[in-house]
Amino acid sequence: MDRELWLALYHFVAHSQVQGKGWLYTTGEIVMVYFWAVVHDRPMCWAVDKRNWPDDLRPVMLPSQSNLSRRMRGSDVVEMMTEIENQFSAMVGAEQRLIRIIDGKPLDVSNVSKDAGAGYGRAAGGKHNGYKLHVVHAGGPTPLAWGLTSMNVSEKKMAAALIPTLPGEGYLLGDGEYDTNNLHDAAHQAGHQLVAPKRGKNTGLGHRRHSPYRLRSIELLQSRFGKALLKSRKQIEREFGTLVSFGGGLTCLPAWVRGLRRVRNWVHAKILVNAARWFRTNHFNLLDLLALA
Numbered sequence: 001m002d003r004e005l006w007l008a009l010y011h012f013v014a015h016s017q018v019q020g021k022g023w024l025y026t027t028g029e030i031v032m033v034y035f036w037a038v039v040h041d042r043p044m045c046w047a048v049d050k051r052n053w054p055d056d057l058r059p060v061m062l063p064s065q066s067n068l069s070r071r072m073r074g075s076d077v078v079e080m081m082t083e084i085e086n087q088f089s090a091m092v093g094a095e096q097r098l099i100r101i102i103d104g105k106p107l108d109v110s111n112v113s114k115d116a117g118a119g120y121g122r123a124a125g126g127k128h129n130g131y132k133l134h135v136v137h138a139g140g141p142t143p144l145a146w147g148l149t150s151m152n153v154s155e156k157k158m159a160a161a162l163i164p165t166l167p168g169e170g171y172l173l174g175d176g177e178y179d180t181n182n183l184h185d186a187a188h189q190a191g192h193q194l195v196a197p198k199r200g201k202n203t204g205l206g207h208r209r210h211s212p213y214r215l216r217s218i219e220l221l222q223s224r225f226g227k228a229l230l231k232s233r234k235q236i237e238r239e240f241g242t243l244v245s246f247g248g249g250l251t252c253l254p255a256w257v258r259g260l261r262r263v264r265n266w267v268h269a270k271i272l273v274n275a276a277r278w279f280r281t282n283h284f285n286l287l288d289l290l291a292l293a
Contacts, residue, residue, distance in 0.1 A: 088140075088141045101136070105240050108129065119153070121150070135239075194214075
């Protein structure tokens, strides 16, 4: 399946408008060598060794490890992967879905790691060291919005950055961590009603001002519709489960992926690999969709 996923991504890279100029290798050639490493869960030095490629897929020329590592730091690489991500989302109209879910997924590294980009923060079972993937998902192959931070950056802070970028409108579901006045206001300004369990279940609202959209969320959760709506928030756990539950998925951060930039590239590539698998699992022909794009 590694071969199939790589080939699916290859065609989108080949049709990308972001190819770069003035380089020995185009941006697409660099990205495809990197994807070869990612789908096999191997470091970049493995992907630049021609012995690790089948004859019918191996490029005529492979970059050196230092060249690949340097080029992966470029903004053109992020631009290309973002372009492909947006294409995947547009193909299924994910931005038109009314129910969106926001949450964070911890990405641990060793507690004795010297990675300066990692940080200690709250996760399941206590404090952990590492990074956190923050996503807004509406189903489909890719998140509507996502970001990567060190583990110590709060989900509320990242939500404030992600919510204004959301396309369209709808209900935004989150856990009690997101039940703050400023996030309810930000969601409304972005065309969304944030629905999150009230923080402090056994306490009142006090005498200070509350966002009318937070009060609307509290009222909504007293209704049958609101309760049913909040139950659908569990879908985010299935989305995270799908992301990690196959060979080539985002199972963990390997030892050679350290530093915020490298972790971001790795996570971004894994999101795209998972998207290619999503289309295959749901019986979409990516090449047919590409021809229609």
